[in-house]
Amino acid sequence: MTFEPERLGRTRSDLAEALRILRKRAGRTQTWLARRCNMSQTKISNIESGRLTPVLVDVELILDALDTDDPEAAQLRELARTANIEWQDRWSSRRRGLDKKQNELARLEAATTEFRFFLLSAITGLLATPEYVRASLADVPGDQSRTIAKKLERQSVLRDPSKSFTFLLTEHAVRWPLLPPIAMAIQLDRLASVSRIQNVRLGVIPSAGHIPEMPLNTFTVYDRRLATVETGTGALILRDHRDVNAYREDFDRYESYAAFGDECADLLHEWSRAFTRQQR
Structure with missing residues (x-):
C-alpha cells in the first residue's frame, strides 16, 4: 500500500x-x-x-x-x-506551538517504561545542555523560551528509577559542531555525566572500523507499542507491532557496534579535548 x-x-x-x-x-x-x-x-x-x-x-x-x-x-x-501511521509535519507543529509538542512528549514519556533512542545526526533534548537546546531551535522564528524551558524540564524523567533508557549516538551526532568548540566540549561532558545515571545506558558508535549497513533516520522506540521516525520535514509515528518490532531489531543490530561504559567515556573525553584544543 x-x-x-x-x-x-x-x-x-x-x-x-x-x-x-x-x-x-x-x-x-x-x-x-x-x-x-x-x-x-x-x-x-x-x-x-x-x-x-x-x-x-x-x-x-x-x-x-x-x-x-x-x-x-x-x-x-x-x-x-x-x-496506525501518523504523520506530523514540521510546519503544523510550529503553527500549533513547539511548547505544545513538548507537552505531548512529556505525556508519552510518563506512560513509557523502556526507551530506545537511535541518534543519527544530533543529540536529543533529553541529553542536551541549555545552549545546545537553544541552538537546535535557532531556525524557529519567535520567542522559544517556553519551548526551551519545557525541553529542559523533561530531562527529569531520566532520574525516574522505574524507567530504563538506552541511547545510541553515532560519532557524527556527538561531534557535529552545532555550538562553538568550548560549548561543544561542555555538551560532551554532559553526555558523560548522564551515562553514569543508574538506569541509563549510553553508547556511541565510532566512525572507525567496518559497519556493513547504513542507517537512514533517527528513531525512538517506546516500549513495544510505538516508534517515531524523524525525517527532514517531520516525523512518522508508527503503532503497528510489525513496524515497532522492525525498529527494535534495527536498534539491537546498531547496539552491537556501540561502545559503552569506560570505552564510551574514553571516547567522549577524547572528543571533548579535541573541541577544547580548537578553542586555544
Whole structure:
C-alpha cells in the first residue's frame, strides 16, 4: 500500500466504516462482538465511529470473531496498518506551538517504561545542555523560551528509577559542531555525566572500523507499542507491532557496534579535548 500522508485521516475513517459494515453483514451486535473479543461495548462503538483507531491486534480479534474470509481480511489488515501511521509535519507543529509538542512528549514519556533512542545526526533534548537546546531551535522564528524551558524540564524523567533508557549516538551526532568548540566540549561532558545515571545506558558508535549497513533516520522506540521516525520535514509515528518490532531489531543490530561504559567515556573525553584544543 502506497504511503500518502494526506490519506491517513481518511484511512482511519475507511477502516472504521469497513469494520462496522463487516459486523452488520454478519448479523452481529456490538455487544456480541465485544464479548467475543474480550473488549467493552464502548470500545467497539468507538472503533466503529472512528473515535478510536484499533491496533492490529484488535482488528485481528474482530476478523476472527466475524470469521472473515482471507482476501477481505488481508485488505482490512493493510488498512489497519496504515491507520496506525501518523504523520506530523514540521510546519503544523510550529503553527500549533513547539511548547505544545513538548507537552505531548512529556505525556508519552510518563506512560513509557523502556526507551530506545537511535541518534543519527544530533543529540536529543533529553541529553542536551541549555545552549545546545537553544541552538537546535535557532531556525524557529519567535520567542522559544517556553519551548526551551519545557525541553529542559523533561530531562527529569531520566532520574525516574522505574524507567530504563538506552541511547545510541553515532560519532557524527556527538561531534557535529552545532555550538562553538568550548560549548561543544561542555555538551560532551554532559553526555558523560548522564551515562553514569543508574538506569541509563549510553553508547556511541565510532566512525572507525567496518559497519556493513547504513542507517537512514533517527528513531525512538517506546516500549513495544510505538516508534517515531524523524525525517527532514517531520516525523512518522508508527503503532503497528510489525513496524515497532522492525525498529527494535534495527536498534539491537546498531547496539552491537556501540561502545559503552569506560570505552564510551574514553571516547567522549577524547572528543571533548579535541573541541577544547580548537578553542586555544
